[in-house]
Amino acid sequence: MNLKKYFTLAIIFTVSAFTVWAQNPVIRDQFSADPTARVFNGKVYVFPSHDIPAPPNKNLRENWFCMPDYHVFSSENLSDWTDHGVIVSQNKVPWVDSTSYSMWAPDCIERNGKYYFYFPANKNVAGPNGRKGFGIGVAIADKPEGPYVPQENAIDGIFGIDPNVLIDKDGQAYLYYSMGNIYVAKLKENMTELASKPVAIDNLPTKGMKEGPFVFERNGKYYLTFPHVENKTERLEYAMGDSPEGPFTMTGVIMDESETGCWTNHHSMIEYNNQWYLFYHHNDYSPHFDKNRSVCIDSLFFNADGTIQKVIPTKRGVGLTAANEKIQLDRYSDKSENVKIVFNDTTNTFAGWKTVLENKDAWISYNAVNFEKKNTAKVVVNARALNGGKVELRIDAADGPVLAEISVPEGSEMTVSKTKISKVKPGIHNLFVVAANNNPVEIDWISFE
Template sequence: MKNNKMKLIFGVMLGLLAVSFVNAQNPIIRNQFSADPTARVFNGKVYLYPSHDIPTPQDKNLRKDWFCMADYHVFSSDNLTDWTDHGVIVTQTKVPWLTKINYDMWAPDCVFKNGKYYFYFPVGGRVGVATADKPEGPYTVLDKPVEGIRGIDPCVLLDKDGKAYIFTAMGRISVAKLKDNMIEVDGPVQTIANLPTKGLIEGPFAMERNGKYYLTYPHVANQIERLEYAMSDSPMGPYQPVGVIMDESPSNCWTNHHSIVNYKNQWYLFYHDRDYSPKFDKNRSVRVDSLTFNADGTIKKVIPTFRGVGLSDATKEIQLDRYSKISEKGASIALLDTADTFKGWKTIFDAQGAWVQYNAVNFAKKGGKSLQVRALSATGGSLQLKLNDVNGVVVAKINVPKSSAWTTIKVPVSAVKKGVYNLCVVSQDSKPVEVDWIRFE
């Protein structure tokens, strides 16, 4: 119990920080649990509005095996690699119309219209609105929820003509037109027809591309959620189901929830998995991977990755465990500390020729004179660092000394020309070696 209270206190302290920085591959948010990510582009940056899973408070009469969410943070990035946490923007204790505190602040959304940012959030079965002059806030919660709307997971589609439509989930997915004030519905709420009627369906995210409207949603077609989509010629439908965006998670995470955004002429899928909570899938973490379309406008299926997107700075810690490719045998990934999963992972080499490849490392200048490697080996072992792939040019030889503790090793490195490279670390013997990170100086 003491440990759980400490975790809760730690989470609250993080929420009180005005701004913090998170360097990321997948998952991209590394200082707290995060889920249900809505990504939006404002002022040349990507702003991320996720829900915030927390450990269930021990002194509350709440289900211990269920989702627990008390507030919302907002994050931003201009390179999809380095994320700024702007802190808490809305909390359940400061919603004036909420009559019961139930830790049920599910998936939110945010859009810009009329010179203001409108943040939509579900709590207590209703959809609230908070407004701000900047995408990161501060936000002011309005005195009443959106009249006529009930349910969870609001998504607001702003069409090219300036009209707005709000989608929500409550057993089925519904849509309604919003008035120009963005806080009242303009006409009846309609249930979206033609969508699956069996299995949980929730988390709508609607968007427009090339005159076509996409309604995307998590759906339990089998045992757990996968991401599916339907298309239409009109924002309110009718929609026709088309296919699957992402299959069920290999980790068996029961939920998935997502958004799709175009940033600098590339489409991205934001979603979540259970990376930092492998034994409890109600504490989730946001990921991002690239998304592409076929010529006919249909979506190509996204395969989840650890590497994610964005360039990694060669002079910062590069975590090989967030690999792009890995050998079939002799290389594996494990948590650094099972009691504190936010410490991340390590890469384990235990066979000669085993390798891990990490893509898209940016050498902004000519490659450094040395390489730092944080490693551990009870027997001592040998690795090589190669450019591009397992058959590439060797740029560093790493002899890991015998030790029972983590050691930072510094080795010379061959000059690397300015540019972006894939890196491949290859084991030279069968002596077990563990690697936390590498970094060029």
């Protein structure tokens, strides 16, 4: 076990301005993908696409993406997210084929007090070449939450998906999108029409699918980031340049391809309260069907030369967790090999997961728990053990001081029990739960009071 890693993580969370808690995925009651995050009015807004299981009798492509509408979510602490409901639906956009379920990755940008929501979908009328294909439309609102009013027509001159908009420091707006290549075009002041013909961006990989561009500027450098299939599934890569239109130079990998088989990844980056974050998706709630995905967040860091440090996706996510909240150990920081994470209910994956400590000395850790209150006296555990079990609650290391020895009663149902703990010094601590005998123990959550 790498104790240095835990010390480093504790330092990161301690010096951060945040006193928040979170675990991945961050949207836990529906599927969500392709997250574009933006900071508006001191809040973080996420504009994802919306995966659903394919409705029956719709003549849809089997085992494919099915995406009917868009929600918008907001948060001030990156943990508690408010769903503001549907903002654009395939049934209410004049130019969209309302039977196509093809509302893929969107974006949203603010200009002069108006919010411009860009989204792709299949058209309901064929173009001059006889193809319907994908168009990109715009819906406009006075608030980031909406209501949004879709424009009558898609943007003229575009055949593509995955729109992304950058407003440069001189006020010029650029629209990026993908369709085989990644394209860039200038937008007019009205944000709904092109001011230049789209141009394919050079010097990007020519082999393997690339899509989902997200462009941002930092310290005078422009970052063109995008998913790319270098091997078998998408990984997140980036190129850097001195201009919004390039030229760009391929620079590195932001996140490796998934080890658990999610074919897509799609992302955005923001700086919020002096910390950068990577928003992305994975099929956590749908492990056997990777077209139903969920939004996740991890911290993002830059090297001194401006290059991006590779992000290792975590279950733990970002922020601090308050000790008096339900701590989901299954969203762990690290664990031993003899620990399993399984769904509470395989028929309803949104019910979340539980941790199974299989035998003696199995351990799981959860970092950056905020013990603000001086009088923390008990640990509350929701757990079960068919033959009865015991676990030790330790602090800051698997072999660290024992806060409590917890007896889990024999039985087949999850049972909430309370145990007195040793005094905890107020501050930020990493928790370790260690099996004290060979009887398997299943833990849903723990908390402190």
